[in-house]
Amino acid sequence: MNWSWMMPETVSTYGPAxxxxxxxxxxxxxxxxxxxxGALIAFLVMYRHKEGRKAAYIHGSTKAEVVWTVVPFLxxxxxxxxxxxxxxxxxxxxxxxxxxxxxxxxxxxxxxNVTYPGADGRIGTADDFxxxxxxxxPVNRAVRVNLRxxxxxxxxxxxxxxxxxxxxxxxxxxxxxxxxxxxxxxLGCAELCGLGHYRMKxxxxxxxxxxxxxxxxxxxxxxxx
Amino acid sequence: MSTAQLVSSLxxxxxxxxxxxxxGLHELSFIRKYVFSTDHKTIAKQFLxxxxxxxxxxxxxxxxxxxxxxFPGQPLPGGGVFPDTMAPGGIILPExxxxxxxxxxxxxxxxxxxxxxxxxxxxLLIPLxxxxxxxxxxxxxxxxxxxAVVAGTVMMASFLVEGGAAGAGWTSYAPLSTxxxxxxxxxxxxxxxxxxxxxxxxxxxxxVNYITTVINMRAPGMTWFRIPLPTWSLFxxxxxxxxxxxxxxxxxxxxxxxxxxxxxxxxPAGSGEPLxxxxxFWFFGHPEVYILILPAMGxxxxxxxxxxxxxxxxxxxxxxxxxSIAFLGWVVWGHHMFQxxxxxxxxxxxxxxxxxxxxxSAIKTFNWLGTLWRGDIHFDTxxxxxxxFVSMFIIGGLSGIFMAAPAVDIYLHDTYFIVAHLHYVxxxxxxxxxxxxxxxxxxKMFGRMMGEGLGKVHFWLTFIxxxxxxxxxxxxxxxxxxxxxxxxxxxxxxxxxxxxxxFISISAFLLVGxxxxxxxxxxxxxxxxxxxxxxxxxxNTLEWxxxxxxxxxxxxxxxxxxxxxxxxxxxxxxxxxxxxxxPPPGAGPGGQAAxxxxxxxxxxxxxxxxx
Ligand code: HEM
Ligand SMILES: [Cu+2]
Ligand SMILES: [Cu+2]
Numbered sequence: 001m002n003w004s005w006m007m008p009e010t011v012s013t014y015g016p017a018x019x020x021x022x023x024x025x026x027x028x029x030x031x032x033x034x035x036x037x038g039a040l041i042a043f044l045v046m047y048r049h050k051e052g053r054k055a056a057y058i059h060g061s062t063k064a065e066v067v068w069t070v071v072p073f074l075x076x077x078x079x080x081x082x083x084x085x086x087x088x089x090x091x092x093x094x095x096x097x098x099x100x101x102x103x104x105x106x107x108x109x110x111x112x113n114v115t116y117p118g119a120d121g122r123i124g125t126a127d128d129f130x131x132x133x134x135x136x137x138p139v140n141r142a143v144r145v146n147l148r149x150x151x152x153x154x155x156x157x158x159x160x161x162x163x164x165x166x167x168x169x170x171x172x173x174x175x176x177x178x179x180x181x182x183x184x185x186x187l188g189c190a191e192l193c194g195l196g197h198y199r200m201k202x203x204x205x206x207x208x209x210x211x212x213x214x215x216x217x218x219x220x221x222x223x224x225x
Numbered sequence: 226m227s228t229a230q231l232v233s234s235l236x237x238x239x240x241x242x243x244x245x246x247x248x249g250l251h252e253l254s255f256i257r258k259y260v261f262s263t264d265h266k267t268i269a270k271q272f273l274x275x276x277x278x279x280x281x282x283x284x285x286x287x288x289x290x291x292x293x294x295x296f297p298g299q300p301l302p303g304g305g306v307f308p309d310t311m312a313p314g315g316i317i318l319p320e321x322x323x324x325x326x327x328x329x330x331x332x333x334x335x336x337x338x339x340x341x342x343x344x345x346x347x348x349l350l351i352p353l354x355x356x357x358x359x360x361x362x363x364x365x366x367x368x369x370x371x372x373a374v375v376a377g378t379v380m381m382a383s384f385l386v387e388g389g390a391a392g393a394g395w396t397s398y399a400p401l402s403t404x405x406x407x408x409x410x411x412x413x414x415x416x417x418x419x420x421x422x423x424x425x426x427x428x429x430x431x432x433v434n435y436i437t438t439v440i441n442m443r444a445p446g447m448t449w450f451r452i453p454l455p456t457w458s459l460f461x462x463x464x465x466x467x468x469x470x471x472x473x474x475x476x477x478x479x480x481x482x483x484x485x486x487x488x489x490x491x492x493p494a495g496s497g498e499p500l501x502x503x504x505x506f507w508f509f510g511h512p513e514v515y516i517l518i519l520p521a522m523g524x525x526x527x528x529x530x531x532x533x534x535x536x537x538x539x540x541x542x543x544x545x546x547x548x549s550i551a552f553l554g555w556v557v558w559g560h561h562m563f564q565x566x567x568x569x570x571x572x573x574x575x576x577x578x579x580x581x582x583x584x585x586s587a588i589k590t591f592n593w594l595g596t597l598w599r600g601d602i603h604f605d606t607x608x609x610x611x612x613x614f615v616s617m618f619i620i621g622g623l624s625g626i627f628m629a630a631p632a633v634d635i636y637l638h639d640t641y642f643i644v645a646h647l648h649y650v651x652x653x654x655x656x657x658x659x660x661x662x663x664x665x666x667x668x669k670m671f672g673r674m675m676g677e678g679l680g681k682v683h684f685w686l687t688f689i690x691x692x693x694x695x696x697x698x699x700x701x702x703x704x705x706x707x708x709x710x711x712x713x714x715x716x717x718x719x720x721x722x723x724x725x726x727x728f729i730s731i732s733a734f735l736l737v738g739x740x741x742x743x744x745x746x747x748x749x750x751x752x753x754x755x756x757x758x759x760x761x762x763x764x765n766t767l768e769w770x771x772x773x774x775x776x777x778x779x780x781x782x783x784x785x786x787x788x789x790x791x792x793x794x795x796x797x798x799x800x801x802x803x804x805x806x807x808p809p810p811g812a813g814p815g816g817q818a819a820x821x822x823x824x825x826x827x828x829x830x831x832x833x834x835x836x
Contacts, residue, residue: 001725003700007636022633029623036590036619043597044612047533048604054801055794056599060539064595065588072587076580079630084573086632091569109407152401153499155564155639159705159718162636166565168500169400170493173566186718190639190707192326192394194407195319198711 011185011206012161013142013178017086019162025079090163096176100142105135107147107154107167110196112187118220129223133202135187138212142178155191158204164190179206261371263363264777265348268370270670272344273663275373277747279336282381284737286329293317293325295730297712297723311389319711320409323392326709328384330395331417334517335424336377338651341659342520343428343466344373347435347459349666353768353775354456356444356784356806361437365430372427376420383416391417394709396510399491399502403483418481425474428466435463444767446786450544451805453766453790454537455662457544458523461551462516469512476505503565507558515554518618518650519547521658522589525611527790528661529593531764532608533600534801536791539592546585546592553582563631564638572631579629586622590615601794601801605762606680610661613688617653621646624699639709642702648695660684660743667747668761672774673754676746683742690736697725763802766790770806 005026007019047055089095104115104123114135118127123146137143147156149167157164158177165175189200207215262268292301301307304315311321348366352359360366383390390413393402397417405411439460443452452460480502482488489495491502530537537543559567559575593615602608624646628634637643667675706719713719713726760769767784768775784806792803797810 001697001728002704002722003697005700005703008704018632018636021630022627022636025627025630025633029626033619033623036594037616039594040597040612040616043594043600044602044604047597047600047602049601053601055533055535055601057536057794057796058538058599059536059791060542060592060595064591065539065542068591069584069588073581073584076583076626076629077577079626080576080580083576083630083632087569087572087576087630087635090632090635091572093569152407153398157639157707159636164564164635164638168493168566170496170499171566186705186716188707188716191398192323192709193401195323195392195409195711197323197709198319198713199715201716 008160010160010162011179011181011183012158012163013180014086014090015160015162015180017089021083021086024082028075028079091165091175093174096144096174097142097178100144100176101138102144102146103135103137104146104148105156105167106150107156107189107193107200108150109152109194110189110200112156112189112200112202114202116216116219118223127220127223129219131219133187135202135204136212136215137179137204137206138209139179139182139206141209142176144174144176147173147175152193153191154189154193154200157188157190158185159188160185161204166191179204182206182208182211261367263359263367265352265360265363265366266670266775268366269345269348271370272340272348272373273670275370275377276337276340276344279332279377280341281740283329283333283337284740286325286332288734288737289317290322290325290329291730291733293322293711294713295727295733297714320392321389322711323394323408323709324384324390324410324413327391327394327397327417328380331391331421332380333651334395334513335421336373336380338517338655338659339428340373342517342655342662343431343435343459343462344370346455346520346524346662346666347431347463349670350453350455350768351435351438351459352442353669353771353779354453354766354790355439355442355447356767356780356786357438357442358778358780360434361442362434366434369427369430369434372423372430376424376427379416379420379423383413383420386412386416388413396506397480397502398506399480399483399497399499400493402480402502403492415481415484418477418484422474422477422481425470425477428470432463432466432470435459436467439463444780444784444786447805448786450541451786451789453523454526454540454543455520455523458519458526458547461547462519465512465516465519465551465554469509469516472505473509473513476502476509479505500562500565500567503562504558507561508555510561511558512551512554514650515550517655518658519550521614521655521662522547524658524662524665525614526593526596527766528607528611528665529596529615530791530793531665531762531802532603532605532611533597534603534793535596535600536789536793537592538595538598539588540789540791542588543592546588550582550585553578553585557582560629560631560634563634569631576629576631580626583622583626583629586618590619590622605664606675606677606684607661607665607762609681609684609688610657610664613684614654614657614661617649617657617691621649621654624649636705637702639707640702641698641706641708644708645695645698645702648698652691652695660687663747665762666768667750668757669768669773669775671751671754672757672772673750673752674757674761675750675754679742679746683739683746686739686742687736690732690739693732694729694736697729701725701729760804763800765792765802765804767805770804 106113112133113130115128115130117123147167149169153166153168155166161177163177183206185204187202187204300315304312388410392408392410401407479490483490489497491497491499526537556578560579563572628637664675757773759772786805794801795803
């Protein structure tokens, strides 16, 4: 059994920053966990009932209250501020790479349809082509996906890329990511979307640039016929 | 009827008048006494039986879910009783699994934990701890219980209708929940909505009652800062209920309209907005999670102080922390929606408010530790549960910090990490708090002591199996396992986790099985337990000054309160406790030393004998 608290491998450019943040929180909460639970157990042993013992008649301490209000406040605020830059990097469209390759992913019960722009590089034209449950992308190039949903809410989850975003019917929500190595990875649905939710999955194929180009060309050709 | 007659007849019924008791006024029929009772203690017991029943139902649903997750696709032992639409040949279908997920969450939150905390302890403790003869509105109180029965019946009936019970999750996200087109569940989802609307009415009638009682019916000398913490927590909870439930009810009605009469509040095809549902639901939902934890915090504070024989550390800080949670709880709902498509800038604001609300939780934890420090700790069953609350709540609070950081939440959202978090606060927190409360006040409720030995065995097994079930879920979440999956093995990268899922499931069966020890102890003690004295725990609060169980009308003589509720090990007396109503030395008999005047509209500072 895997009792590990380590994050699994990540293959996106921003993945390591998110993992690092996770480890910072893990260390801070880990220390707090051992200190508080340790104090609890120590008190239980030290102050267990003994014949003739009377508890101390203490109602509190303003100084202690101030300390354990201010210190946790500072710690959690520091965590929050440290989290802000990664969050903005991943989710704020203003920060998305301008030259990213553009795709549309349309979720519906229970499949992911990925639309490519075709030869003209533009989506919404006749030479677009769509593949089901396969997301082919080149390595080391930013990809911007506009997420749509046809029926209910789904959630576009690329665990190895550290990306998750709900797809909402009636909206188009942009996300981006950039792969750092080639290989096959998981695309899953993370939002309960009906009885087939558990099998609403696809595969991310990260190719070298050349392989991607030839794949795209062959698909575009199929589309022409 | 003349005005004077009217006034005098009203006064006779006005239970806000101190000293009011109708004991002996009339012999109550069996039905009035046990079924349509207006006595707050009886209603507390009725809520107890009702919500323990639903706790069993919720546990059974969880057991079936864990069967599918531990042994995917294998026939459920005894599953042959289910029709083919649910589990043909005992093999649970995906749509039935979704109903199990949905109904487990719904029943546990709305029909088990909430009524256990608010219905049981609100009813039992508020009048007794304040020195009042009953609730301000006893008939409303009775209505609150019977509305809960109706709501529960409707919820259970939804299993039997065509299409099965609701299957869109306890959060019922639209548009999945707006039409059977998406789930195959039509009537079941509508009954779910109707049931929760009725349950909301039940909670509201309860809440106005608690609030009125706390404001108006405190015994002389029971100033705000002499109110025991369980009653404080229930008072604040009642205010949260009063404000939060109507929001949910509004949303439920809109969703019902979308289902039934063709409105499109949440349906984009009709230019509705799916995210509106989430905003409404979580604007209710986050205060709701505090409704589910505050009373447990109050109970645990009481038990810790009493069993450590030490004043609660930082009484005022404890109250202030609860008050600030009650305020901050309204501005954090967006942390459930970080990945929903809400503007990411808004995500940043909700991150700030969310980490701030972790601070009062930390304050409370440190004060509990401070209470134990230099105490004289008695490890009775209620105390074990209360200590377990503290240690488990620490874990739940700390895991919250991970998801409060939106960047980390990108990965953790909707995974088993969330499932672990919510069970550490709701089972490790609320339910252990409830066990602490039941075992602590059982003697007051039933006049008999609960078995200590069996109680301890039940505690330890529950504590161990509980952790074996829920702690590994953190690890599953970190490996990326999504929640609410019928069969995670569909995903190749989750297949290596099957062993852990099976381990969790076996632990879960043992955890559920262990609860039979509690059930046995509960019923056995009710009839065979040792006769309980008035004050078995040497506690300070007023409920322990009356017989166990207290008579109708509670206090033969209206008590006068001289001090705070946590004067344990005071140097002023030899014993290690100093009840709130004991006159200070030197005061004449009958408590002639002037009590602090009661603020607010509560009249008569003079203690009045019951008539
Ligand atoms: C100590 C401070 C706490 C923090 C910082 C915190 C934070 C969070 C966050 C950010 C989420 C959303 C995670 C996601 O869906 O991605 C969450 C979920 C949840 N929290 Fe907490 N939480 C705290 C305490 C509590 C308490 C005291 C309770 C209840 C007793 C609670 C009950 C829940 C529940 C039930 C969910 C899951 C709701 C669902 O999606 O089904 N939390 N918490
Ligand atoms: Cu889906
Ligand atoms: Cu919340």
